[in-house]
Amino acid sequence: MESRREKKKKETRQAIMQAAMTLFSEKGFDQTSIEELAKAAGIGKGTIYGYFETKTDILHAFCEDELECLHKELTTYADREIPILQQMVKIYMTEFKQITENREFGRLFMQQTTFPRDADLKRHLEHENNYFKLLFPLLEKAQERGELRKDLDLLYITGHFYGLYLLLVSAWFSGRIQTEEAEYALEAVFSQAMEGLQPRL
Amino acid sequence: MESRREKKKKETRQAIMQAAMTLFSEKGFDQTSIEELAKAAGIGKGTIYGYFETKTDILHAFCEDELECLHKELTTYADREIPILQQMVKIYMTEFKQITENREFGRLFMQQTTFPRDADLKRHLEHENNYFKLLFPLLEKAQERGELRKDLDLLYITGHFYGLYLLLVSAWFSGRIQTEEAEYALEAVFSQAMEGLQPRL
DNA sequence: AAAAATTATCGACCGTAGTCAGATTTTTTT
DNA sequence: AAAAAAATCTGACTACGGTCGATAATTTTT
Numbered sequence: 001m002e003s004r005r006e007k008k009k010k011e012t013r014q015a016i017m018q019a020a021m022t023l024f025s026e027k028g029f030d031q032t033s034i035e036e037l038a039k040a041a042g043i044g045k046g047t048i049y050g051y052f053e054t055k056t057d058i059l060h061a062f063c064e065d066e067l068e069c070l071h072k073e074l075t076t077y078a079d080r081e082i083p084i085l086q087q088m089v090k091i092y093m094t095e096f097k098q099i100t101e102n103r104e105f106g107r108l109f110m111q112q113t114t115f116p117r118d119a120d121l122k123r124h125l126e127h128e129n130n131y132f133k134l135l136f137p138l139l140e141k142a143q144e145r146g147e148l149r150k151d152l153d154l155l156y157i158t159g160h161f162y163g164l165y166l167l168l169v170s171a172w173f174s175g176r177i178q179t180e181e182a183e184y185a186l187e188a189v190f191s192q193a194m195e196g197l198q199p200r201l
Numbered sequence: 202m203e204s205r206r207e208k209k210k211k212e213t214r215q216a217i218m219q220a221a222m223t224l225f226s227e228k229g230f231d232q233t234s235i236e237e238l239a240k241a242a243g244i245g246k247g248t249i250y251g252y253f254e255t256k257t258d259i260l261h262a263f264c265e266d267e268l269e270c271l272h273k274e275l276t277t278y279a280d281r282e283i284p285i286l287q288q289m290v291k292i293y294m295t296e297f298k299q300i301t302e303n304r305e306f307g308r309l310f311m312q313q314t315t316f317p318r319d320a321d322l323k324r325h326l327e328h329e330n331n332y333f334k335l336l337f338p339l340l341e342k343a344q345e346r347g348e349l350r351k352d353l354d355l356l357y358i359t360g361h362f363y364g365l366y367l368l369l370v371s372a373w374f375s376g377r378i379q380t381e382e383a384e385y386a387l388e389a390v391f392s393q394a395m396e397g398l399q400p401r402l
Numbered sequence: 403a404a405a406a407a408t409t410a411t412c413g414a415c416c417g418t419a420g421t422c423a424g425a426t427t428t429t430t431t432t
Numbered sequence: 433a434a435a436a437a438a439a440t441c442t443g444a445c446t447a448c449g450g451t452c453g454a455t456a457a458t459t460t461t462t
Contacts, residue, residue, distance in 0.1 A: 003458085003459080004457095004458070004459090005409075005410080005457090005458060005459075008410090008457095008458095009410085012410095033447080033448060033449085034448075034449060034450080035447095035448080035449095038412095043411075043412085044411055044412040044413060045412075045413065045449095045450090046411065046412055046413065046450090046451080046452085047410075047411050047412065049449095049450070049451080050409095050410065050411075053450095054449080054450080055448095055449065055450090103319075107316045107318070110315075110316045111312040111313075111315075111316050112312075114311075114312075114315065114316075114367070114371045114374075115308045115311045115312050115315075115370070115371060115374045116374060116375060117308070118304075121375065121376060124375060125375060125376070125377075128375070146400060147399060148398055148399060148400070149397075149398060149399065149400050150400075152393065152398070156389065156390060156393060157398060159365075159368050159372070159390065160365065160368075160390060160393060160394070160398065162368060163364040163365045163366075163367055163368030163390070164360075164361065164364045164365075165364075166315070166364055166367045166368060166371065167360050167361075167363060167364030167367060168364075169316070170315045170316060170367065171360070173315075173316045173317060174317060174322065174325060174326060174329070175322060175326070176326075188357065189357060189360065189361060189364070192353065192357060192361060193361070193394065193397070193398055194397055194398045194399045195397045195399065196350075196394070196395055196396045196397025196398075196399075197349055197350060197353070197358060197361065197394055197395045197397075198348060198349060198350065198395045198396065199347060199349070199350050199351075200401070204428085204429080205428070205429090206427090206428060206429075206439075206440085209427095209428095209440090210440090234417080234418060234419085235418075235419060235420080236418080236419095239442095244441075244442085245441060245442040245443060246419095246420090246442075246443065247420085247421080247422080247441065247442050247443070248440080248441055248442070249420095250419095250420065250421080251440070251441075254420095255419080255420080256418095256419065256420090403462105404461105404462085405460105405461080405462075406459105406460080406461070406462085407458105407459080407460070407461080408457105408458080408459070408460080409456105409457085409458070409459085410455105410456080410457070410458085411454105411455080411456070411457085412452105412453105412454090412455075412456090413452105413454100414451105414452095414453100414454105415450105415451080415452085415453105416449105416450090416451075416452100417448105417449095417450095417451105418447105418448090418449090419446105419447095419448090419449105420445105420446090420447090420448105421444105421445080421446075421447100422442100422443105422444100422445085422446100423442105423444105423445105424441105424442090424443105425440105425441080425442080426439105426440080426441070426442090427438105427439085427440070427441085428437105428438085428439070428440085429436105429437080429438070429439085430435105430436080430437070430438085431434105431435085431436070431437085432433100432434085432435075432436085
């Protein structure tokens, strides 16, 4: 049952998110003050803190919404018959696109999810676990198809890909890699991971 | 020639760094205000901004000093005859130790170096290039010894190791890996990188 | 439906990062 | 060595993120 109170809460939360999306996109995150945001959402400054703990929390919520959406899509569309390399590239490139589409958002999001504050740990781990739930079945299938070694821990395999993805994003923020080169670079480094660094006998 | 002015500048900068080291260690980064810091260094608040652009800049300078020191040490000691895997583990574990010894410092440092603000790019790239200068010769020697594929770009190899290092640090901040497990985990994932993810024929 | 209890809203208030115009010190010119 | 120029220092000031006690809206109890 939906009490009057609960309905209003949802509306207010939505109003904040909406205002945030608009203002952050228009003026950037740092240039948007909480007070402005509150005004745009038609509420008082303090009220925001009943919905979000910090300013970055708002950004976070936004990013997570987007990514969750993305993941759902991927699960549906993920074609389990194409090579695992392609699948991984597709998945991470989708995320990459999301990150790079708004530089500011992306940077903050990556900073906070890759090296999270202790206070954010719980939420962070939850999010990561969802990720694993998405990836593990794909990797398992690949193992069965003989594309991946079976003696490796799935967590380590995911980690391997994820680490290389981090590298890509880092390189992009450093300007070492342009947006257009990204897919090629990711594919290169992923297949390098598949084949290994030491020479084949 | 050292004018009176230049000498004083150096002294002041040193005084700020000294005060920062003490206060940050005692009370933590966030709990130390710029005003306190200035007082401890025996100067006015505004003066600090003649030496550092932001508060985090001070932290940065400190971390970079430490790391630079570390790298110098490593170059000297780096034993080029032990397997490249061990060398990489040793190098990254030294850095890891530095990062983890002070959680707060480490987090900020990693956040800012991995996903740098555009304003910090120049300094960041410089620092990274020094890194490459340290690693490339080691990798080249390993290639010659037949431990590493010769058809791979050195940058991609370094990147591969670095990406996996990022993963380790990220996992540590997330609490997925304890400090004591770190070396084992890094070795595991590095040798996984050496051998590759796909089954040997 | 009135009273009591609970929950949400608000904006004045606090502490701090960073700015800036004017004072001070050092260097250069005459 | 006096005057002019340049570099440096400074603390009052601004703007912002976040808090909190008072107030209003909603739900529950009587």
